[in-house]
Amino acid sequence: MFLKQIDLTTALRPSYLPDEDLLFVQDNVGLYEGKFKLPNQQNGQVYLTSHRVCYVDKAEPRKYSVALDLKDVERYEFYAGFLKSSPKITLIPKATKRSSLQPRTPAHVSIPSRSGNSSPAHRPDGAVRVSPVEPAPVTTATWVCTICSFSNPVPSNFDPTTANAHTPLPPCLACGIKPTLTHVLKAAISNATSRQPSSPALYTPLPVRPRPNSEYAGAQASLSGSPTKLDAPPKSSDPEAAFQCPRCTFHNHPSLLSCEMCGGPLISHDLPPELTQKARADTDSPGPFLNSIAPAPGRDNLENIKLSFRRGGEKIFYERLKGSLTQRKWLLQGAPPIPKSSRAGETNGTDPTSGVDGARPRPKLGGIAGLESRSQHIRKNNELVIGSAFEDLEALMASAKEIVALAETFARQVKGAGGSSASENALLAESASQLGLIATKDIVGGSSSGGESLYLSELARTLAEFLTDDRRGVLRKAGGIISLVDLWAMFNRARGGVELVSPADFEKAANLWEKLELPVRLRTFKSGVMVVQGRDRTDETTIKALLSWMKDLHEFPPDRDVPWDWHMFGRGVTAMDVAERFGWSIGVAEEELEMAEERGVLCREEGIEGLKFWENFIDTGEGKEYKKAARSREEDSIVRALKESGFL
Amino acid sequence: MTTPSDPFVFPREYYFPPFFTRQTNLTTHHAQLTKWSSLILSYCRHHRLFKISLSDFAEKDLFFNKQLNRRLSLSDIREVIDFMRKNDNRAEYADSDQKNGGAGKDGAGGGGGDIVWIYWRTPEEWASLVESWVEGTAQKGTVLTVYELTEGEGTRGTEFWGIDQELLLKALQILVKRGKAQIFGQEDSLGVKFF
DSSP: OOSEEOOBOTTSSBOOOTTOOEEEEEEEEEEEETTEEOTTOSSEEEEEESSEEEEEESSOHHHHOEEEEGGGEEEEEEEOOBTTBOOEEEEEEOHHHHHTTGGGSOHHHHHHHHHSSOOGGGSOTTTOOBOOSTTOSGGGOEEEOTTTOOEEEOOTTOOTTTOOTTSOOOOOTTTOOOOOHHHHHHHHHHHHHHHTTOOGGGGOSOOOOOOSSOSOHHHHHHHHOOOOOBOSOOOTTOTTOOEEOTTTOOEEOTTOSBOTTTOOBOOOOOOOHHHHHHHHHHHOSOOGGGOOSSOOTTOTTSOOEEEEETTSOHHHHHHHHHHHHHHOGGGTTTSOOOOSOTTTOOOOSOOSSOHHHHHSOOOOOOHHHHHHHHHHHHHHHHHHHHHHHTTOHHHHHHTHHHHHHHHHHHHHHHHHHHOSOHHHHHHHHHHHHGGGTOOOTTTBOOSHHHHHHHHHHHHHHHHHHHHHOTTTOHHHHTTTEEEHHHHHHHHHHHTTTSSOOOHHHHHHHHHTHHHHTOSEEEEEOTTSOEEEEETTOOHHHHHHHHHHHHHHHHHSOOSSOOSSOHHHHOOOBOHHHHHHHHTOOHHHHHHHHHHHHHTTSEEEEEETTEEEEEEOOSOSSHHHHHHHHHHHHHHHHHHHHHHHTTOO | OOOOOSOOOOOGGGGOGGGGSOOOSHHHHHHHHHHHHHHHHHHHHHHTOSEEEHHHHTTSTTTEETTTTEEOOHHHHHHHHHHHHHTTTOEEEHHHHHHHTTOTTSSGGGGGOSEEEEOSSOHHHHHHHHHHHHHHTTOTTOEEEHHHHHHOSTTTTSTTTTOOHHHHHHHHHHHHHHTSEEEEEOSSSEEEEEO
């Protein structure tokens, strides 16, 4: 499948792969497959990362969220929208992906489907085989090995426009010698240029195999009169007409998919879409070979995903998509590290890719001198990395990983040397690792009005992740409850002083938790203090915990003699006791106690020792009358008001 | 006035320290007021108290638990009394009664007094008690002095024996209004005739 199910984080965001960077977020996006809407994916957020395009459904995020790897994307098209039709970006999967279906299709199905019932008028039925434009379509471009002259396919992800010295190239399939870049580049470019003229106009004759019993051969061919490059004259009378391999001119049996001689593919991949569509519509049989660029609707193996931007954002998305498809970060995964100082040409030679350095022999030193020279090397190397990283921003982005690693080691060193404020250094190191996690106003797009709310919802999700992150355990350390102000300070510190969040935005984002169904919630106490706690921690559970603790106090005798019957009443507790017992801050403990009192579970005692809270032995049922009375009073007043206004 | 008998048994709440603090939760507060008013009524009934001075009693064991060293503050006591006035008319400020002629029941102006009637029996209830006693002893049509009703040998053993004279007059006034009795005579030697 082109679209894959994805995992979501606790905050209902896609969980990123290692090294994956978030580039853009846009909400109110729907998905199309081909021309049809996908019923379950019509309103959601789209996350563009360096590796993927992720769709997170708004209604059923766990069920319908999907992602699409950018490495499977062959092309993308932009549609600006017209009247009520929203702007769309079409992502067309790679041909390799599609042609992978070929072997599964039996040959006898494919033959009639392709040459069977198409209208003769459009067909140059003269059984001409139009040679697919040399050397076949882009995915089957070949380069000829200079050592063994074996023709190898050019890798599908090879793009001549962006290839550079560090693009990994596969070795020759026959002899295993790596080609030079220029060699492959040349092959790819010559392939691309020869493909250029293959526009549909020039391509009128279908590049299909000869139809066995064709009588109109010559007539049709002359009628069409199109500038076709004809191959060797076909044996039209032969029902088992063989046809030539475009590469080595060997005559193959028509049912073969690849040349018997040279292994070259015999199927043309770049049929003009309009023609194939017609053929499909006529035959009604799926022609898997003819996987056209514009597939017939409703076939699920022909995926061509459209993102429909109902609330703007398509332009930035398009720009960044273009950028990330050019950068192709996914190739870096498993690729050799960033070349150290290709410019300076002087490194410690650990980089296997830079041949110059590898050739330079390293003086073998032992003992302290060796250690010293090693550390000198490392320092020089660090210098180079930092120097080159800051040369321009693009480079910084590329070497972000290393810089982060460096920052961490620096932090560790500082800690080792100073040893003073270990926690702050930990925070520094932590904040460095936060570089990838932030949602900034820059990343989040959207047009005028939508942008702000999207930014807030992204911020809310980031916050929820920050809170529930097990490694940091922000909530757990604070006893499951933390005041919003503390959290704000902590969060901005974790951001390391960049892209700070304003208190107003912060509060707005916190207010969104409930709506977004995130695992944390914001609570406002009576006094107006706002706290953050896990969704599972409700007032009921807090009260339960308080009560069970107070029940224990009936069993354990108090520290000193008390005049009352502690077996019956237990004892009063102050906010301080509660804070100590549950690990809350005193402010929170006070608020929780008052909440419990508000619910009638506890009652208060103001004495010389301060405010103490007790289990409620005062209200043993009398309160119910009061509530009933209050309710009936309320009802009465409503009835009266209704009467007065003439409704009753 | 007081009858020295077995000591009054205080309810459980009386030994619960928060009982002496005004509760902020409305529901709990309501329960607290209810409990206090029933405590005051049963305490007065036990000691046959008809009216109490709040400032006096703030120091007495009713509102001051010496064992716990907790007391109900005077303002809280007044709140309880107000609650009793409004609920079932179980209390009344004696001095406001004089000023406003008994009309200040629902006004907040009644809050100033120190002497409070505690109606563990309301005047109506007292009136029907007297009436049934008169009927029971076949004294309809006879004339009785107020002293005879409160202190006389004939009423010894009845509930209203030893009743506060003022309270008895309140009850008799109700009977007069119903046309069941007639009061005549001077201030200090009042006579009542029952019909």
